Amino acid sequence: MKITDEIEKRRTFAIISHPDAGKTTLTEKLLLFGGAIQTAGAVKSNKIKKTATSDFMEIEKQRGISVATSVMAFQYQGKQINILDTPGHKDFAEDTYRTLTAVDSVILIIDCANGVEEQTKRLMEVCRMRNTPVIIFINKMDREGRDPFDLLDELEDMLDIRVRPLSWPIGIGATFQGVYSIYNKNLNLFAANKTKISEEIVKIADLEDPQLEKIIGEDATAELKEELELVEGVYDDFNSEDYLKGEVAPVFFGSAINNFGVKELLETFLDISPSPIGRESSEGYVEPEDKDFSGFVFKIHANLDPNHRDRIAFLRIVSGKFERNKFYNHVRLDKKLKFPNPTSFMAQDKSVIDEAYPGDVVGLYDTGNFKIGDTLTEGVTFSFKGIPSFSPEIFMELENKDPMKSKQLEKGIQQLTDEGVAQLFIQQPGNRKIVGTVGQLQFEVIKYRLENEYGAKCDFTPRRFYKACWMTTDNRDQLDQFVKAKASYIAKDKDDNYVFLAETKFLLDMAQQDYPDITFHFTSDFKVK
Structure with a gap:
């Protein structure tokens, strides 16, 4: 066909x-x-x-x-439906x-x-x-x-x-x-x-x-x-x-x-309804009919099957044909990967597939290679645009309640925040972990999953921040001055980018005024070159 x-x-x-x-x-x-x-x-x-x-x-x-x-897939009247x-x-x-x-x-x-x-x-x-x-x-x-x-x-x-x-x-x-x-x-x-x-x-x-x-x-x-x-x-x-x-x-x-x-x-x-459409990329618009395979990761889920501690990246196929055991370019890491057990889904029930086409969502077993927004390609190297992320609205400091399980807590919070439902900021000194989300209930879910999936006990202490702001500038001296002056409110995200945790809107406005060469970003999907 x-x-x-x-x-x-x-x-x-x-x-x-x-x-x-x-x-x-x-x-x-x-x-x-x-x-x-x-x-x-x-x-x-x-x-x-x-x-x-x-x-x-x-x-x-x-x-x-x-x-x-x-993600659920089924057939109806000759159509492949992906919900x-x-x-x-x-x-x-x-x-x-x-x-x-x-x-x-x-x-x-x-x-x-x-x-x-x-x-x-x-x-x-x-x-x-x-x-x-x-x-x-x-x-x-x-x-x-x-x-x-x-x-x-x-x-x-x-x-x-x-x-x-x-x-x-x-x-x-x-x-x-x-x-x-x-x-x-x-x-x-x-x-x-x-x-x-x-x-x-x-x-x-x-x-x-x-x-x-x-x-x-x-x-x-x-x-x-x-x-x-x-x-x-x-x-x-x-x-x-x-x-x-x-x-x-x-x-x-x-x-x-x-x-x-x-x-x-x-x-x-x-x-x-429309059949699968293409997507904008760094190299222009990619059509589904393009012969070379491409796709992007829009979701990562750790422990889909708690018995096997697996981590799955959800990949939306944009163009070409995806084939099992074929090597593809991981654009961000600049390395070749192949996938022996790609899966399709019926909620938590998974079945291994040999091939998939534009519009399909494929689960890829992941050992830590993927982040939200990553692109896989065959042939030309490019990245897909427009994976949104927002400055968190609620901030909490993670407290370890069982020092004997520090490694499990570290691994758990890293994997859960990789899923993209919360963001992790590290403050020094002390390697303090600040978790930011868009809603209170998310902390309850994180705490539940850390305990039940990783065996780590924790509490969350509220931190009063107004916004998390990523910073870019061509004026390195001004950035160094800012980081030194605001040391108590500076953190780094998981990609080692500086983040300003502004306490109030007034203090953010003052920072923008006093440091005009620094651009403060309110979404985390900007690319730091």
């Missing part, structure tokens, strides 16, 4: 949402339709003992939240932002009762930065919620994007009976089923079918026709090119937990 055929078969996307909007539940149902699993795990239900497939870390199972991006299920909690936003660099499109879930929430807006801003195509799924229509037209207005106002409904709910809450597909002009009515795919009760080809009134009632039929007429009058016809440019977001309605509207979403998604 030609590489162009393999590329066209693939769909690589992320599912994103505010916490509790139903992201992991929707992921489960898509996996059900793909035949990847037979029974969906209820994330917060004690009655169903099986936990959600995409939540594989022990702390996720205990708390019922996702704290790490999971990246991301953490919803804002404390893990950096993992989600980084994951968005590895996908070609996004499904954004909205809770029909809550509408647009704070995290939803932030996620959408990241999508808009790259003009990522977005489909919106308004979930939980089986519960009492907001009027669909009000929700559509709010989406346009608060997310700054035009919307176009491609499905429409029949009722809401107690009166919710199913979803009409505007895109396919048909209606599938299902019996609610939380853990398996229900067989359709009835398939109705169009709104004039006399069966419709018999099944959903005369009033519901009249209301559905009236609302669809209003939709067609208010919204422009759907234009797939506008969607692919990130200018319009198709909207679907449903109830993920009961399987209403999920099939309509999946099948329309496969029809309109």
